[in-house]
Amino acid sequence: MKRLIVSVLFFVVLIPMIWVFVYKYEGNKPVVDIQLPSLYLKKSYEMSLHVTDIKTGLRKIMVSIMQQGKEKVLLERQYKPSIFLGLLSDSKTIKDSFIIPVESWKYGMTDGDAVIRIMVSDYSWRGWNKGNISYIEKKVIIDSKSPKVSVLTKRHNIERGGTGLVIYELFEENVKSGVTAGNNFFPGHAGLFENKNIYTAFFALSHLQGPGTQLSVMAVDMAGNITKRGFYHYIRDKKFKTDILNIPDRFLERKMSDFDVDTKNGSFAQKIGQEQENPLLKKFLYINSKVRKNNVETILSIPQMTENKKYWDGRFLRLRGSARRAGFADQRIYKYKGKEIDRSVHLGIDLASISNAPVKAANSGRVIFAQSIGIFGNTVIIDHGFGLCSLYSHLNQISVNKGELVQKGDDIGFTGLTGLAGGDHLHFSMIVHNVFVNPVEWWDGSWIKNNITSKIDFVKQMSN
Structure with missing residues (x-):
């Protein structure tokens, strides 16, 4: 009889206690999946966060951005603990997802280095009941200003199906730039001048593009900030036989x-x-x-x-x-x-x-x-x-x-x-x-001098 009582106690009390101990003291940290669209934070910026803890469930999430000792909490979420030590499978939150806007310019932060911090904990009894903690830091760069562009060439005459040249200067590195003609983009290139910040962009109008085509110098920095700078131009129409x-x-x-x-x-x-x-x-x-x-x-x-x-x-x-x-x-x-x-x-x-x-x-x-x-x-x-x-x-x-x-x-x-x-x-x-242009222009020495080489010579003299 005594042996039976011990056996009953073992199965009724001790085994559940061992199970609870193993379950509640599990050591797996929550899984954190963070997606940053870029390491460069511009004014319009959203990050996505997905967190999972399939064992004891999510306890707390905190997301913040810090710069020079100043910290701004972007997200804070506290979850309810599971009922009856997790015996009810639907009583705990095991995963959650967020789209978090990051508006650093609203937090009094300036352009430069910053850190995004993510802390996620679960309901494990480890760490004196603080749970397993996942802690992630992501270094980012706040960049809220559009790149500066200065167009150096003065006049730009071009006709339907013809070629043009724009020379411009940039004032920061790692910028994609060039000329847009309607929906077409012509990349600018450094290397023609000693000053590596001066870019040359040949651009063209196709045989379908005439007067009214929108022309501009465009620059896009690593954060996605865009500058479009118009320049003086005259487009002459041309008919083809x-x-x-x-x-x-x-x-x-x-x-x-x-x-x-x-x-x-x-x-x-x-x-x-x-x-x-x-x-x-x-x-x-x-x-x-x-x-x-x-x-x-x-x-x-x-x-x-x-x-x-x-x-x-x-x-x-x-x-x-x-x-x-x-x-x-x-x-x-x-x-x-x-x-x-x-x-x-x-x-x-x-x-x-x-x-x-x-x-x-x-x-x-x-x-x-x-x-x-x-x-x-x-x-x-x-x-x-x-x-x-x-x-x-x-x-x-x-x-x-x-x-x-x-x-x-x-x-x-x-x-x-x-x-x-x-x-x-x-x-x-x-x-x-990526545009076929009229070869007649390039057979004409006067056209080349007036529309291409005179601009190059002007910028060289100006930059010396």
């Missing part, structure tokens, strides 16, 4: 048969016993739309490999002895047997002289692309520095390799009819960052 291109069967037979469109090749084959449109015409329409779009996107991504170095000097060379066959931004209407079948925009100038004519580098630079690409055929792209590039397409032969430095007038290839070219010619384009 419309060209009608008739697509004969002999062109389709000559160009489409060998044009590789990878896995789509088989879909353009004539099916026996089935009436359908000319499969070569169908292939042409696919190439002239889908392939053209993909090729243009690839081409316009390449100038982002630009160097912060001015390689070029003076006006750009034009293919010697050549006649213009198509102009920049010509609106092309394609017709087949008198019926309109497609439209596109010609984003360069076609120049033709003799067959297989030698092609020279229009100006000095580094070759950043030298291979075949879709409708452009054999193509060379030369980086002239600061986001300015020249492009040479439909080449019969390429004479340079990617990475080579070339001087103005060096041989880079020979004209041809690779890609979608209907006859032997050179397709020449100028690109600013």
Whole structure:
């Protein structure tokens, strides 16, 4: 009987006491997950906090920001303890989440270093019933001021499809800056001047952007503070001609048969016993739309490999002895047997002289692309520095390799009819960052002096 009573006491009293002891003295700290959008605190700033304690449950949370001995409590939360020592699973809070605004400018804090502190405790009996405590500190930088920008160039005349240049000075480091033209952004580059705080930004208007396009210098610091500084400018409108291109069967037979469109090749084959449109015409329409779009996107991504170095000097060379066959931004209407079948925009100038004519580098630079690409055929792209590039397409032969430095007038290839070219010619384009621009400007020494080099010389004299 005595043994039975001892056994009952053991199971009824001692085992629960051991369980309570183990449960309430657990040593796992609460799990804290804090997400800071940036280490730089600007005026509009929110941090997210997620806390978990699956054992004894959350006891207390405190979040604060401290700077130079001054502390501001951002969040303080006390949770109720579990009922009956946690025997009821729904009587404790095991997790919680918060979005916490941090408005340091309201707390009398100044720009500079600060610390965000997070303390989370649970209902463990450890630490003389203070619980397990998770303590985290995050160093942050308060930055509530927008970056200062000073535009150094005075006049900026540009036309639809043309190029412009803005030179400006920044007054803090780690700032992303450049020129916005509508929704397009052209990054600024240091390196043209001894003063590393002076930036150069070539920018452009596409053939679709004319008077009314919003232009400004934009600077964004590490905290996300934004400055937009307008500058004096005049935008001249320009009209581009419309060209009608008739697509004969002999062109389709000559160009489409060998044009590789990878896995789509088989879909353009004539099916026996089935009436359908000319499969070569169908292939042409696919190439002239889908392939053209993909090729243009690839081409316009390449100038982002630009160097912060001015390689070029003076006006750009034009293919010697050549006649213009198509102009920049010509609106092309394609017709087949008198019926309109497609439209596109010609984003360069076609120049033709003799067959297989030698092609020279229009100006000095580094070759950043030298291979075949879709409708452009054999193509060379030369980086002239600061986001300015020249492009040479439909080449019969390429004479340079990617990475080579070339001087103005060096041989880079020979004209041809690779890609979608209907006859032997050179397709020449100028690109600013990710926009095709009118090459005629860059063939004009007076335009370059008035719009580009005079500004550079002015800033150099001013900064000396």
